[in-house]
Amino acid sequence: xxxxxxxxxxxxxxxxxxxxxxxxxxxxxIVNKEHHRLVLLEATASVMVxxxxxxxxxxxxxxxxxxxxxxxxxHFQSKDNLILAVAKHVEEEYRRCRxxxxxxxxxxxxxxxxxxxxxxxxxxVLNLRLTAVWMALRSESNSRPELLRFVDTRDRAFYCxxxxxxxxxxxxxxxxxxxxxxxxxxxxxxxxxxTDYHLHPDAFDRDDALDMCWYAISRMVAAGNDNSGVxxx
Amino acid sequence: xxxxxxxxxxxxxxxxxxxxxxxxxxxxxIVNKEHHRLVLLEATASVMVxxxxxxxxxxxxxxxxxxxxxxxxxHFQSKDNLILAVAKHVEEEYRRCRxxxxxxxxxxxxxxxxxxxxxxxxxxVLNLRLTAVWMALRSESNSRPELLRFVDTRDRAFYCxxxxxxxxxxxxxxxxxxxxxxxxxxxxxxxxxxTDYHLHPDAFDRDDALDMCWYAISRMVAAGNDNSGVxxx
DNA sequence: CTTTAGAATGAACGTATGTTCATTCATTGT
DNA sequence: ACAATGAATGAACATACGTTCATTCTAAAG
Numbered sequence: 073x074x075x076x077x078x079x080x081x082x083x084x085x086x087x088x089x090x091x092x093x094x095x096x097x098x099x100x101x102i103v104n105k106e107h108h109r110l111v112l113l114e115a116t117a118s119v120m121v122x123x124x125x126x127x128x129x130x131x132x133x134x135x136x137x138x139x140x141x142x143x144x145x146x147h148f149q150s151k152d153n154l155i156l157a158v159a160k161h162v163e164e165e166y167r168r169c170r171x172x173x174x175x176x177x178x179x180x181x182x183x184x185x186x187x188x189x190x191x192x193x194x195x196x197v198l199n200l201r202l203t204a205v206w207m208a209l210r211s212e213s214n215s216r217p218e219l220l221r222f223v224d225t226r227d228r229a230f231y232c233x234x235x236x237x238x239x240x241x242x243x244x245x246x247x248x249x250x251x252x253x254x255x256x257x258x259x260x261x262x263x264x265x266x267t268d269y270h271l272h273p274d275a276f277d278r279d280d281a282l283d284m285c286w287y288a289i290s291r292m293v294a295a296g297n298d299n300s301g302v303x304x305x
Numbered sequence: 306x307x308x309x310x311x312x313x314x315x316x317x318x319x320x321x322x323x324x325x326x327x328x329x330x331x332x333x334x335i336v337n338k339e340h341h342r343l344v345l346l347e348a349t350a351s352v353m354v355x356x357x358x359x360x361x362x363x364x365x366x367x368x369x370x371x372x373x374x375x376x377x378x379x380h381f382q383s384k385d386n387l388i389l390a391v392a393k394h395v396e397e398e399y400r401r402c403r404x405x406x407x408x409x410x411x412x413x414x415x416x417x418x419x420x421x422x423x424x425x426x427x428x429x430v431l432n433l434r435l436t437a438v439w440m441a442l443r444s445e446s447n448s449r450p451e452l453l454r455f456v457d458t459r460d461r462a463f464y465c466x467x468x469x470x471x472x473x474x475x476x477x478x479x480x481x482x483x484x485x486x487x488x489x490x491x492x493x494x495x496x497x498x499x500t501d502y503h504l505h506p507d508a509f510d511r512d513d514a515l516d517m518c519w520y521a522i523s524r525m526v527a528a529g530n531d532n533s534g535v536x537x538x
Numbered sequence: 539c540t541t542t543a544g545a546a547t548g549a550a551c552g553t554a555t556g557t558t559c560a561t562t563c564a565t566t567g568t
Numbered sequence: 569a570c571a572a573t574g575a576a577t578g579a580a581c582a583t584a585c586g587t588t589c590a591t592t593c594t595a596a597a598g
Binding site: 104129130131141142144145150151 | 584585586587588589595
Protein backbone atom coordinates (compact mmCIF):
# COMPACT_ATOMS: atom_id res chain seq x y z
CA UNK A 73 0.00 0.00 0.00
CA UNK A 74 2.81 2.41 0.80
CA UNK A 75 4.19 4.23 -2.19
CA UNK A 76 7.36 2.50 -3.24
CA UNK A 77 9.84 3.28 -5.97
CA UNK A 78 9.40 -0.03 -7.72
CA UNK A 79 12.01 -2.66 -7.08
CA UNK A 80 14.79 -0.86 -5.31
CA UNK A 81 15.92 0.78 -8.50
CA UNK A 82 16.05 4.54 -8.71
CA UNK A 83 16.12 6.43 -5.38
CA UNK A 84 19.47 6.07 -3.58
CA UNK A 85 20.55 9.68 -4.14
CA UNK A 86 23.86 8.83 -2.51
CA UNK A 87 24.57 12.10 -0.67
CA UNK A 88 27.85 10.95 0.80
CA UNK A 89 30.51 8.95 -0.96
CA UNK A 90 29.98 6.00 1.32
CA UNK A 91 28.03 3.66 -0.94
CA UNK A 92 31.11 2.25 -2.56
CA UNK A 93 31.55 0.26 0.62
CA UNK A 94 30.11 -3.11 -0.42
CA UNK A 95 27.13 -3.45 1.93
CA UNK A 96 28.14 -5.19 5.13
CA UNK A 97 26.11 -7.49 7.33
CA UNK A 98 24.01 -8.88 4.54
CA UNK A 99 26.13 -11.97 4.29
CA UNK A 100 23.74 -14.54 5.69
CA UNK A 101 20.84 -13.34 3.60
CA ILE A 102 22.88 -13.47 0.44
CA VAL A 103 24.14 -16.92 1.29
CA ASN A 104 20.56 -18.07 1.73
CA LYS A 105 19.55 -16.58 -1.57
CA GLU A 106 22.47 -18.20 -3.33
CA HIS A 107 21.59 -21.46 -1.66
CA HIS A 108 18.06 -21.34 -3.01
CA ARG A 109 19.42 -20.49 -6.41
CA LEU A 110 21.52 -23.63 -6.36
CA VAL A 111 18.63 -25.72 -5.07
CA LEU A 112 16.55 -24.54 -8.00
CA LEU A 113 19.29 -25.27 -10.51
CA GLU A 114 19.83 -28.77 -9.16
CA ALA A 115 16.13 -29.50 -8.99
CA THR A 116 15.62 -28.29 -12.53
CA ALA A 117 18.45 -30.49 -13.77
CA SER A 118 16.88 -33.46 -11.98
CA VAL A 119 13.52 -32.82 -13.55
CA MET A 120 15.14 -32.50 -16.97
CA VAL A 121 16.87 -35.83 -16.46
CA UNK A 122 13.71 -37.59 -15.39
CA UNK A 123 11.10 -36.00 -17.62
CA UNK A 124 13.00 -34.60 -20.58
CA UNK A 125 12.85 -30.97 -21.66
CA UNK A 126 9.21 -31.23 -22.72
CA UNK A 127 8.22 -32.57 -19.30
CA UNK A 128 10.14 -29.92 -17.39
CA UNK A 129 7.49 -27.67 -15.89
CA UNK A 130 7.40 -25.12 -13.10
CA UNK A 131 5.16 -27.40 -11.06
CA UNK A 132 7.59 -30.31 -11.26
CA UNK A 133 10.53 -28.06 -10.43
CA UNK A 134 8.59 -26.70 -7.47
CA UNK A 135 7.87 -30.22 -6.28
CA UNK A 136 11.48 -31.35 -6.73
CA UNK A 137 13.04 -28.29 -5.13
CA UNK A 138 10.59 -27.80 -2.29
CA UNK A 139 10.59 -24.04 -2.71
CA UNK A 140 7.65 -21.96 -3.71
CA UNK A 141 6.36 -21.34 -7.17
CA UNK A 142 7.26 -17.68 -7.28
CA UNK A 143 10.93 -18.30 -6.48
CA UNK A 144 11.73 -19.23 -10.03
CA UNK A 145 10.69 -15.88 -11.42
CA UNK A 146 12.21 -14.09 -8.44
CA HIS A 147 15.62 -15.63 -9.10
CA PHE A 148 15.56 -16.20 -12.83
CA GLN A 149 12.87 -13.87 -14.21
CA SER A 150 11.49 -16.62 -16.44
CA LYS A 151 11.56 -20.33 -17.00
CA ASP A 152 13.58 -19.91 -20.21
CA ASN A 153 16.15 -18.01 -18.21
CA LEU A 154 16.26 -20.78 -15.64
CA ILE A 155 17.00 -23.33 -18.34
CA LEU A 156 19.78 -21.08 -19.57
CA ALA A 157 21.18 -20.87 -16.04
CA VAL A 158 21.08 -24.65 -15.76
CA ALA A 159 23.06 -24.85 -18.99
CA LYS A 160 25.71 -22.54 -17.56
CA HIS A 161 25.72 -24.38 -14.26
CA VAL A 162 26.19 -27.82 -15.76
CA GLU A 163 28.82 -26.60 -18.17
CA GLU A 164 30.83 -25.04 -15.35
CA GLU A 165 30.70 -28.31 -13.47
CA TYR A 166 31.96 -30.13 -16.54
CA ARG A 167 34.75 -27.63 -17.14
CA ARG A 168 35.94 -27.83 -13.53
CA CYS A 169 36.17 -31.61 -13.67
CA ARG A 170 38.10 -31.67 -16.87
CA UNK A 171 40.49 -28.93 -15.91
CA UNK A 172 41.55 -30.91 -12.87
CA UNK A 173 42.27 -33.96 -14.98
CA UNK A 174 44.31 -31.92 -17.40
CA UNK A 175 46.43 -30.27 -14.77
CA UNK A 176 47.31 -33.61 -13.21
CA UNK A 177 48.35 -35.04 -16.53
CA UNK A 178 52.11 -34.56 -16.73
CA UNK A 179 54.27 -33.99 -19.77
CA UNK A 180 54.40 -37.30 -21.63
CA UNK A 181 52.01 -36.72 -24.54
CA UNK A 182 50.34 -40.13 -24.66
CA UNK A 183 49.99 -40.23 -20.88
CA UNK A 184 48.35 -36.81 -21.01
CA UNK A 185 46.09 -37.92 -23.81
CA UNK A 186 45.06 -40.99 -21.88
CA UNK A 187 44.37 -38.87 -18.82
CA UNK A 188 42.11 -36.66 -20.92
CA UNK A 189 40.19 -39.64 -22.24
CA UNK A 190 39.93 -41.17 -18.78
CA UNK A 191 38.60 -37.92 -17.42
CA UNK A 192 36.05 -37.79 -20.20
CA UNK A 193 34.88 -41.29 -19.30
CA UNK A 194 34.96 -40.85 -15.53
CA UNK A 195 31.68 -40.60 -13.69
CA UNK A 196 32.31 -36.99 -12.76
CA VAL A 197 31.89 -36.11 -16.43
CA LEU A 198 30.03 -39.00 -17.95
CA ASN A 199 27.05 -39.39 -15.65
CA LEU A 200 23.30 -39.64 -15.99
CA ARG A 201 22.62 -36.05 -15.03
CA LEU A 202 25.19 -34.36 -17.19
CA THR A 203 24.50 -36.36 -20.32
CA ALA A 204 20.73 -36.10 -19.99
CA VAL A 205 20.81 -32.35 -19.44
CA TRP A 206 23.27 -31.98 -22.25
CA MET A 207 21.22 -33.98 -24.70
CA ALA A 208 18.10 -32.08 -23.75
CA LEU A 209 19.80 -28.74 -24.33
CA ARG A 210 21.38 -29.89 -27.55
CA SER A 211 18.05 -30.95 -28.91
CA GLU A 212 16.74 -27.44 -28.23
CA SER A 213 19.79 -25.64 -29.56
CA ASN A 214 18.29 -25.27 -33.03
CA SER A 215 15.39 -23.25 -31.70
CA ARG A 216 17.40 -21.59 -28.92
CA PRO A 217 20.87 -20.82 -30.32
CA GLU A 218 21.98 -19.11 -27.12
CA LEU A 219 22.17 -22.56 -25.51
CA LEU A 220 24.70 -23.86 -28.00
CA ARG A 221 27.82 -22.47 -26.38
CA PHE A 222 27.19 -24.45 -23.21
CA VAL A 223 26.81 -27.82 -24.89
CA ASP A 224 29.02 -27.48 -27.91
CA THR A 225 30.92 -30.27 -29.62
CA ARG A 226 33.60 -27.83 -30.69
CA ASP A 227 35.22 -27.14 -27.37
CA ARG A 228 38.34 -25.09 -27.94
CA ALA A 229 40.02 -26.18 -24.72
CA PHE A 230 39.43 -29.84 -25.47
CA TYR A 231 40.64 -29.42 -29.03
CA CYS A 232 43.82 -27.62 -27.96
CA UNK A 233 44.64 -30.13 -25.24
CA UNK A 234 44.44 -33.09 -27.58
CA UNK A 235 46.12 -31.27 -30.43
CA UNK A 236 49.10 -30.36 -28.26
CA UNK A 237 49.52 -33.98 -27.21
CA UNK A 238 49.66 -35.11 -30.80
CA UNK A 239 52.01 -32.33 -31.88
CA UNK A 240 54.32 -33.20 -29.03
CA UNK A 241 54.16 -36.83 -30.03
CA UNK A 242 55.12 -35.89 -33.57
CA UNK A 243 58.21 -34.04 -32.38
CA UNK A 244 59.16 -36.67 -29.86
CA UNK A 245 59.02 -39.52 -32.35
CA UNK A 246 59.92 -37.66 -35.47
CA UNK A 247 56.69 -38.56 -37.21
CA UNK A 248 54.12 -36.54 -39.07
CA UNK A 249 50.63 -37.30 -37.84
CA UNK A 250 47.95 -34.93 -39.14
CA UNK A 251 47.21 -33.53 -35.71
CA UNK A 252 44.07 -31.69 -36.74
CA UNK A 253 42.43 -34.73 -38.26
CA UNK A 254 43.28 -37.05 -35.41
CA UNK A 255 42.19 -34.51 -32.83
CA UNK A 256 38.83 -34.24 -34.52
CA UNK A 257 38.61 -38.02 -34.73
CA UNK A 258 39.34 -38.37 -31.02
CA UNK A 259 36.81 -35.70 -30.16
CA UNK A 260 34.24 -37.48 -32.31
CA UNK A 261 34.85 -40.75 -30.54
CA UNK A 262 34.37 -39.02 -27.20
CA UNK A 263 31.12 -37.47 -28.42
CA UNK A 264 29.94 -40.81 -29.75
CA UNK A 265 30.62 -42.47 -26.42
CA UNK A 266 28.73 -39.73 -24.62
CA THR A 267 25.70 -40.34 -26.80
CA ASP A 268 25.98 -44.09 -26.33
CA TYR A 269 26.20 -43.67 -22.57
CA HIS A 270 23.14 -41.45 -22.57
CA LEU A 271 21.10 -44.08 -24.39
CA HIS A 272 22.52 -47.04 -22.45
CA PRO A 273 23.52 -45.82 -18.99
CA ASP A 274 23.19 -49.31 -17.50
CA ALA A 275 24.72 -51.39 -20.27
CA PHE A 276 27.58 -48.96 -20.77
CA ASP A 277 30.92 -50.28 -19.51
CA ARG A 278 33.43 -47.54 -18.75
CA ASP A 279 36.46 -49.82 -18.71
CA ASP A 280 35.43 -51.42 -21.94
CA ALA A 281 34.88 -48.03 -23.51
CA LEU A 282 38.25 -46.77 -22.35
CA ASP A 283 39.82 -49.95 -23.68
CA MET A 284 38.18 -49.55 -27.06
CA CYS A 285 39.01 -45.90 -27.16
CA TRP A 286 42.64 -46.35 -26.30
CA TYR A 287 43.06 -49.22 -28.72
CA ALA A 288 41.73 -46.99 -31.50
CA ILE A 289 43.86 -44.01 -30.50
CA SER A 290 46.99 -46.13 -30.15
CA ARG A 291 46.54 -47.49 -33.63
CA MET A 292 45.76 -44.09 -35.11
CA VAL A 293 48.86 -42.63 -33.53
CA ALA A 294 51.12 -45.59 -34.24
CA ALA A 295 50.19 -46.31 -37.85
CA GLY A 296 53.25 -46.52 -40.07
CA ASN A 297 55.56 -46.04 -37.07
CA ASP A 298 57.69 -48.63 -35.34
CA ASN A 299 54.93 -48.94 -32.77
CA SER A 300 57.26 -48.54 -29.76
CA GLY A 301 55.98 -46.77 -26.70
CA VAL A 302 52.39 -46.96 -27.80
CA UNK A 303 50.94 -50.19 -26.51
CA UNK A 304 49.58 -49.61 -23.06
CA UNK A 305 51.35 -47.80 -20.26
CA UNK B 306 -30.72 -35.30 -34.15
CA UNK B 307 -31.44 -38.77 -35.53
CA UNK B 308 -30.78 -41.55 -33.08
CA UNK B 309 -27.45 -43.07 -33.96
CA UNK B 310 -25.61 -46.02 -32.49
CA UNK B 311 -22.62 -43.93 -31.52
CA UNK B 312 -19.64 -44.15 -33.83
CA UNK B 313 -20.40 -47.00 -36.16
CA UNK B 314 -19.59 -49.51 -33.49
CA UNK B 315 -22.19 -52.10 -32.51
CA UNK B 316 -24.92 -52.80 -35.09
CA UNK B 317 -23.56 -54.72 -38.14
CA UNK B 318 -25.23 -58.02 -37.28
CA UNK B 319 -23.50 -59.60 -40.30
CA UNK B 320 -26.24 -61.99 -41.39
CA UNK B 321 -24.35 -63.52 -44.32
CA UNK B 322 -20.81 -64.78 -44.32
CA UNK B 323 -19.66 -62.27 -46.91
CA UNK B 324 -17.64 -59.91 -44.75
CA UNK B 325 -14.43 -61.89 -45.02
CA UNK B 326 -14.03 -60.49 -48.53
CA UNK B 327 -11.50 -57.68 -47.99
CA UNK B 328 -13.58 -54.63 -48.89
CA UNK B 329 -13.19 -53.66 -52.55
CA UNK B 330 -13.48 -50.25 -54.12
CA UNK B 331 -12.19 -48.32 -51.14
CA UNK B 332 -8.85 -47.75 -52.74
CA UNK B 333 -9.02 -44.01 -53.31
CA UNK B 334 -10.30 -43.29 -49.84
CA ILE B 335 -7.53 -45.30 -48.28
CA VAL B 336 -4.95 -43.57 -50.43
CA ASN B 337 -6.24 -40.23 -49.23
CA LYS B 338 -6.12 -41.33 -45.64
CA GLU B 339 -2.59 -42.60 -46.05
CA HIS B 340 -1.69 -39.32 -47.73
CA HIS B 341 -2.94 -37.33 -44.77
CA ARG B 342 -1.07 -39.63 -42.45
CA LEU B 343 2.13 -38.83 -44.27
CA VAL B 344 1.37 -35.12 -44.34
CA LEU B 345 0.97 -35.20 -40.58
CA LEU B 346 4.19 -37.13 -40.06
CA GLU B 347 6.16 -34.74 -42.25
CA ALA B 348 4.60 -31.67 -40.66
CA THR B 349 5.33 -32.97 -37.18
CA ALA B 350 8.95 -33.64 -38.11
CA SER B 351 9.22 -30.09 -39.47
CA VAL B 352 7.81 -28.61 -36.29
CA MET B 353 10.19 -30.71 -34.22
CA VAL B 354 13.11 -29.43 -36.28
CA UNK B 355 12.08 -25.82 -35.97
CA UNK B 356 10.76 -25.67 -32.41
CA UNK B 357 12.31 -28.61 -30.60
CA UNK B 358 10.33 -31.28 -28.81
CA UNK B 359 9.12 -28.86 -26.15
CA UNK B 360 7.76 -26.50 -28.80
CA UNK B 361 6.02 -29.22 -30.75
CA UNK B 362 2.32 -28.66 -30.12
CA UNK B 363 -0.88 -29.76 -31.81
CA UNK B 364 -1.56 -26.19 -32.87
CA UNK B 365 1.81 -25.83 -34.60
CA UNK B 366 1.40 -29.21 -36.27
CA UNK B 367 -2.05 -28.18 -37.44
CA UNK B 368 -0.66 -24.96 -38.85
CA UNK B 369 2.26 -26.71 -40.56
CA UNK B 370 0.18 -29.54 -42.01
CA UNK B 371 -2.89 -27.58 -43.01
CA UNK B 372 -5.21 -30.30 -41.81
CA UNK B 373 -7.66 -29.98 -39.01
CA UNK B 374 -7.01 -30.33 -35.35
CA UNK B 375 -8.97 -33.53 -34.89
CA UNK B 376 -7.04 -35.40 -37.57
CA UNK B 377 -4.15 -36.11 -35.24
CA UNK B 378 -6.29 -38.06 -32.82
CA UNK B 379 -8.20 -39.67 -35.67
CA HIS B 380 -5.02 -41.05 -37.19
CA PHE B 381 -2.76 -41.47 -34.19
CA GLN B 382 -5.07 -41.57 -31.15
CA SER B 383 -2.80 -39.23 -29.22
CA LYS B 384 0.07 -36.81 -29.63
CA ASP B 385 2.47 -39.20 -27.90
CA ASN B 386 1.53 -41.82 -30.44
CA LEU B 387 2.15 -39.37 -33.26
CA ILE B 388 5.66 -38.69 -31.96
CA LEU B 389 6.23 -42.43 -31.85
CA ALA B 390 5.04 -42.73 -35.44
CA VAL B 391 7.41 -39.94 -36.47
CA ALA B 392 10.23 -41.88 -34.84
CA LYS B 393 9.34 -44.97 -36.87
CA HIS B 394 8.90 -42.95 -40.03
CA VAL B 395 12.25 -41.20 -39.80
CA GLU B 396 14.06 -44.39 -38.85
CA GLU B 397 12.62 -46.20 -41.88
CA GLU B 398 13.81 -43.40 -44.12
CA TYR B 399 17.28 -43.67 -42.61
CA ARG B 400 17.35 -47.46 -42.98
CA ARG B 401 16.29 -47.32 -46.60
CA CYS B 402 19.05 -44.85 -47.48
CA ARG B 403 21.76 -46.84 -45.79
CA UNK B 404 20.66 -50.15 -47.21
CA UNK B 405 21.02 -48.80 -50.73
CA UNK B 406 24.55 -47.63 -50.03
CA UNK B 407 25.48 -50.99 -48.59
CA UNK B 408 24.15 -53.00 -51.50
CA UNK B 409 26.07 -50.92 -54.01
CA UNK B 410 29.30 -51.38 -52.08
CA UNK B 411 31.09 -54.32 -53.71
CA UNK B 412 33.39 -56.88 -52.13
CA UNK B 413 36.65 -55.09 -51.41
CA UNK B 414 36.45 -54.50 -47.62
CA UNK B 415 37.96 -51.03 -47.45
CA UNK B 416 35.91 -49.87 -50.42
CA UNK B 417 32.79 -51.16 -48.73
CA UNK B 418 33.76 -49.49 -45.49
CA UNK B 419 34.33 -46.21 -47.26
CA UNK B 420 30.96 -46.52 -48.97
CA UNK B 421 29.32 -47.00 -45.59
CA UNK B 422 31.01 -43.91 -44.20
CA UNK B 423 30.16 -41.89 -47.29
CA UNK B 424 26.56 -42.94 -47.01
CA UNK B 425 26.51 -41.93 -43.37
CA UNK B 426 27.82 -38.49 -44.32
CA UNK B 427 25.64 -38.00 -47.40
CA UNK B 428 22.82 -35.53 -47.20
CA UNK B 429 20.22 -38.27 -47.49
CA VAL B 430 21.26 -39.43 -44.02
CA LEU B 431 23.01 -36.47 -42.47
CA ASN B 432 20.52 -33.67 -42.94
CA LEU B 433 18.87 -31.03 -40.81
CA ARG B 434 15.59 -32.85 -40.45
CA LEU B 435 16.89 -36.26 -39.58
CA THR B 436 19.49 -35.12 -37.09
CA ALA B 437 17.15 -32.66 -35.38
CA VAL B 438 14.37 -35.21 -35.03
CA TRP B 439 16.84 -37.77 -33.86
CA MET B 440 18.36 -35.54 -31.24
CA ALA B 441 14.93 -34.53 -30.01
CA LEU B 442 13.85 -38.15 -29.64
CA ARG B 443 17.12 -39.16 -28.02
CA SER B 444 16.76 -36.45 -25.44
CA GLU B 445 13.35 -37.86 -24.55
CA SER B 446 14.42 -41.49 -24.59
CA ASN B 447 15.13 -41.52 -20.86
CA SER B 448 11.55 -40.66 -20.04
CA ARG B 449 10.07 -42.55 -23.00
CA PRO B 450 12.10 -45.76 -23.42
CA GLU B 451 9.89 -46.99 -26.26
CA LEU B 452 11.51 -44.35 -28.47
CA LEU B 453 15.01 -45.72 -27.98
CA ARG B 454 14.91 -48.43 -30.61
CA PHE B 455 14.29 -45.91 -33.37
CA VAL B 456 17.24 -43.67 -32.54
CA ASP B 457 19.70 -46.10 -31.07
CA THR B 458 23.47 -45.82 -31.24
CA ARG B 459 23.78 -49.59 -31.16
CA ASP B 460 22.47 -50.43 -34.58
CA ARG B 461 23.01 -54.10 -35.23
CA ALA B 462 23.02 -53.77 -39.02
CA PHE B 463 25.57 -50.98 -38.91
CA TYR B 464 27.73 -52.90 -36.48
CA CYS B 465 27.65 -56.07 -38.57
CA UNK B 466 28.43 -54.26 -41.82
CA UNK B 467 31.51 -52.58 -40.43
CA UNK B 468 32.61 -55.65 -38.50
CA UNK B 469 32.47 -57.81 -41.61
CA UNK B 470 34.62 -55.35 -43.53
CA UNK B 471 37.29 -55.46 -40.86
CA UNK B 472 37.19 -59.24 -40.53
CA UNK B 473 37.55 -59.56 -44.26
CA UNK B 474 40.46 -57.15 -44.17
CA UNK B 475 42.11 -59.27 -41.50
CA UNK B 476 41.87 -62.39 -43.64
CA UNK B 477 42.90 -60.63 -46.81
CA UNK B 478 46.05 -59.10 -45.31
CA UNK B 479 46.83 -61.73 -42.74
CA UNK B 480 46.61 -59.29 -39.86
CA UNK B 481 44.80 -59.38 -36.56
CA UNK B 482 42.86 -56.18 -35.97
CA UNK B 483 40.49 -56.30 -33.01
CA UNK B 484 37.39 -56.00 -35.17
CA UNK B 485 35.01 -55.39 -32.30
CA UNK B 486 36.98 -52.49 -30.89
CA UNK B 487 37.56 -50.81 -34.21
CA UNK B 488 33.95 -51.26 -35.24
CA UNK B 489 32.84 -49.53 -32.05
CA UNK B 490 35.40 -46.80 -32.63
CA UNK B 491 34.15 -46.23 -36.16
CA UNK B 492 30.55 -46.16 -34.99
CA UNK B 493 31.49 -43.67 -32.30
CA UNK B 494 33.14 -41.40 -34.82
CA UNK B 495 30.01 -41.52 -36.97
CA UNK B 496 27.85 -40.66 -33.95
CA UNK B 497 30.17 -37.84 -33.01
CA UNK B 498 29.98 -36.38 -36.48
CA UNK B 499 26.20 -36.61 -36.41
CA THR B 500 26.12 -34.60 -33.20
CA ASP B 501 28.57 -32.07 -34.57
CA TYR B 502 26.50 -31.68 -37.72
CA HIS B 503 23.37 -31.14 -35.67
CA LEU B 504 25.00 -28.34 -33.71
CA HIS B 505 26.77 -26.79 -36.72
CA PRO B 506 24.73 -27.54 -39.82
CA ASP B 507 26.18 -24.56 -41.67
CA ALA B 508 29.81 -24.76 -40.63
CA PHE B 509 29.93 -28.52 -41.10
CA ASP B 510 31.96 -29.58 -44.14
CA ARG B 511 31.02 -33.02 -45.43
CA ASP B 512 34.16 -33.48 -47.52
CA ASP B 513 36.35 -32.40 -44.67
CA ALA B 514 34.54 -34.75 -42.32
CA LEU B 515 34.90 -37.66 -44.72
CA ASP B 516 38.55 -36.81 -45.13
CA MET B 517 39.15 -36.73 -41.40
CA CYS B 518 37.14 -39.87 -40.90
CA TRP B 519 38.94 -41.84 -43.56
CA TYR B 520 42.34 -40.66 -42.40
CA ALA B 521 41.53 -41.95 -38.92
CA ILE B 522 40.13 -45.24 -40.16
CA SER B 523 43.04 -45.81 -42.51
CA ARG B 524 45.51 -45.35 -39.70
CA MET B 525 43.52 -47.53 -37.30
CA VAL B 526 43.37 -50.30 -39.85
CA ALA B 527 46.94 -49.94 -41.07
CA ALA B 528 48.77 -49.61 -37.76
CA GLY B 529 51.64 -52.06 -37.50
CA ASN B 530 51.06 -53.29 -41.04
CA ASP B 531 53.11 -52.57 -44.11
CA ASN B 532 50.63 -49.83 -44.95
CA SER B 533 50.10 -51.04 -48.53
CA GLY B 534 46.67 -50.71 -50.06
CA VAL B 535 45.45 -48.36 -47.38
CA UNK B 536 46.28 -44.86 -48.43
CA UNK B 537 43.41 -43.51 -50.46
CA UNK B 538 41.81 -45.27 -53.38
C1' DC C 539 12.14 -3.09 21.42
C1' DT C 540 10.64 -1.07 16.45
C1' DT C 541 11.47 -0.25 11.75
C1' DT C 542 12.62 -1.67 7.34
C1' DA C 543 14.49 -4.02 3.23
C1' DG C 544 13.90 -7.59 0.60
C1' DA C 545 13.45 -12.67 0.46
C1' DA C 546 9.74 -15.97 0.13
C1' DT C 547 5.09 -17.29 -0.54
C1' DG C 548 1.07 -19.16 -3.15
C1' DA C 549 -3.64 -17.92 -4.74
C1' DA C 550 -5.21 -16.10 -8.85
C1' DC C 551 -4.92 -15.00 -13.78
C1' DG C 552 -4.89 -15.46 -18.65
C1' DT C 553 -3.29 -18.35 -22.06
C1' DA C 554 -2.16 -22.65 -24.32
C1' DT C 555 -2.30 -27.35 -24.08
C1' DG C 556 -4.24 -32.20 -25.76
C1' DT C 557 -8.53 -34.37 -26.41
C1' DT C 558 -13.42 -35.05 -27.50
C1' DC C 559 -17.47 -35.47 -30.30
C1' DA C 560 -21.54 -33.69 -32.71
C1' DT C 561 -21.56 -32.32 -37.17
C1' DT C 562 -20.29 -31.82 -42.12
C1' DC C 563 -18.55 -33.52 -46.23
C1' DA C 564 -17.05 -36.73 -49.87
C1' DT C 565 -17.06 -41.20 -51.76
C1' DT C 566 -18.88 -45.74 -52.50
C1' DG C 567 -22.57 -49.06 -53.03
C1' DT C 568 -27.40 -49.98 -54.40
C1' DA D 569 -31.35 -41.04 -58.06
C1' DC D 570 -30.64 -42.29 -52.77
C1' DA D 571 -28.57 -44.36 -48.62
C1' DA D 572 -24.63 -45.63 -46.11
C1' DT D 573 -19.97 -45.39 -44.70
C1' DG D 574 -16.38 -43.26 -42.61
C1' DA D 575 -13.04 -39.49 -43.33
C1' DA D 576 -12.56 -34.73 -41.94
C1' DT D 577 -13.78 -30.79 -39.31
C1' DG D 578 -13.39 -27.40 -35.52
C1' DA D 579 -15.93 -25.43 -31.52
C1' DA D 580 -15.93 -26.66 -26.85
C1' DC D 581 -13.83 -28.63 -22.76
C1' DA D 582 -10.97 -29.63 -18.85
C1' DT D 583 -6.62 -29.37 -17.49
C1' DA D 584 -1.94 -27.62 -17.10
C1' DC D 585 1.02 -24.06 -18.21
C1' DG D 586 4.15 -19.82 -16.94
C1' DT D 587 3.70 -15.53 -14.74
C1' DT D 588 2.13 -12.01 -11.55
C1' DC D 589 1.67 -9.59 -7.26
C1' DA D 590 -0.47 -8.58 -2.81
C1' DT D 591 0.91 -10.49 1.19
C1' DT D 592 3.76 -12.75 4.84
C1' DC D 593 7.94 -13.71 6.92
C1' DT D 594 12.70 -12.88 8.53
C1' DA D 595 16.97 -11.02 9.36
C1' DA D 596 19.54 -6.75 9.91
C1' DA D 597 19.64 -1.74 11.36
C1' DG D 598 18.22 1.91 14.35
